[in-house]
Amino acid sequence: MASAENVVVIGKKPVMDYVLAAILLFNEGYDEVIIRGQGSNISKAVDVYNALAHRLQDGVEIVKINIDSIERGRRLIPVIEIIVRRRIA
Amino acid sequence: MASAENVVVIGKKPVMDYVLAAILLFNEGYDEVIIRGQGSNISKAVDVYNALAHRLQDGVEIVKINIDSIERGRRLIPVIEIIVRRRIA
Numbered sequence: 001m002a003s004a005e006n007v008v009v010i011g012k013k014p015v016m017d018y019v020l021a022a023i024l025l026f027n028e029g030y031d032e033v034i035i036r037g038q039g040s041n042i043s044k045a046v047d048v049y050n051a052l053a054h055r056l057q058d059g060v061e062i063v064k065i066n067i068d069s070i071e072r073g074r075r076l077i078p079v080i081e082i083i084v085r086r087r088i089a
Numbered sequence: 090m091a092s093a094e095n096v097v098v099i100g101k102k103p104v105m106d107y108v109l110a111a112i113l114l115f116n117e118g119y120d121e122v123i124i125r126g127q128g129s130n131i132s133k134a135v136d137v138y139n140a141l142a143h144r145l146q147d148g149v150e151i152v153k154i155n156i157d158s159i160e161r162g163r164r165l166i167p168v169i170e171i172i173v174r175r176r177i178a
Contacts, residue, residue, distance in 0.1 A: 042132035045130035051159045065154040067171065069139045080137035082156065 008089060010037035010045045018048040019055055025061040026086050035082040038070065042080045049082050060084045095119040099126035105112045107137040108144055115175050121152060124171040129161065131169045137173050139143045 009020045018035070025033045035052075037045030052059055063083040069076040097110045104134030107124070114122045124141075142149055152172040158165040 016162060040129065040132055042135055043101045043129055046145070046156045046158075046169060047165075050165065050167060059146070064153055065156065066147050067138060069135075069156065076136075076139065078132050078139060080135060 005032070006032060007036050008048070008078050009033045010035065010041040010048060015044060015047050015051050018044075019051045022048070022084070023055070024054050032083055032085045036079070036083065039077045039078045042078060045082060047082050047083065052084065054085075062086050093123070095121060096123045096125050097137070099124065099130040099137060104133060104140055107133075107139045111141050111173070112144070121172055121174045123143050124173065125168070128166045129167045131167060134169050138173065141173065145175075148176050150176050152162060172178070 006025050008018050008025070010018055022033045022035065035045050035048050037043075049062075052067075061084065063085050064080040065083070066079075068079050069080075070079055071077075094113050097107050097114065098106040099107055111122045111124065124134050125139050126132075126137075138151075150173065152174050154172070155168075157168050157170075158169055160166075
């Protein structure tokens with residue numbers, strides 16, 4: 001699972017905060033941005049992707065979606081990574 | 090988005106119920122099974138996939154993961170479909 005600088009880690013903030021973070025990363029020059037959510041934030045990660053695609057007028061496309069689980073203590077927490085790429089017009 | 094007979098729609102039951110449902114579909118002869126979750130059940134859909142992969146000793150592989158949103162009233166609900174295939178040994 002990725003831990004690079006082009007990762008937007010989904011937490012408790014509103015969806016639009018993460019959409020903005022992703023747009024800023026694209027504007028910094030990253031071709032790809034990874035939207036990463038775990039546990040109950042997974043559905044918000046999908047929300048962020050949908051809002052981003054809507055905001056950029058479908059100017060993004062999905063490269064790959066990874067799902068996995070990570071151990072936290074004795075529990076397994078589900079994780080999603082949505083890798084998106086800016087589509088060149 | 091799919092609505093065929095090989096779809097396991099994730100709801101409020103325990104994860105293992107859906108894992109069992111998926112295994113039963115494979116045993117009925119379906120090559121592929123779709124695990125579908127929406128809204129807050131998206132993370133449970135990922136849980137179900139992880140538990141299924143663990144239970145079948147990696148005897149399944151992901152064909153594709155689709156994410157989208159559906160309208161419910163005025164709200165957009167995020168949706169995930171995890172399409173899995175039984176791996177032939």
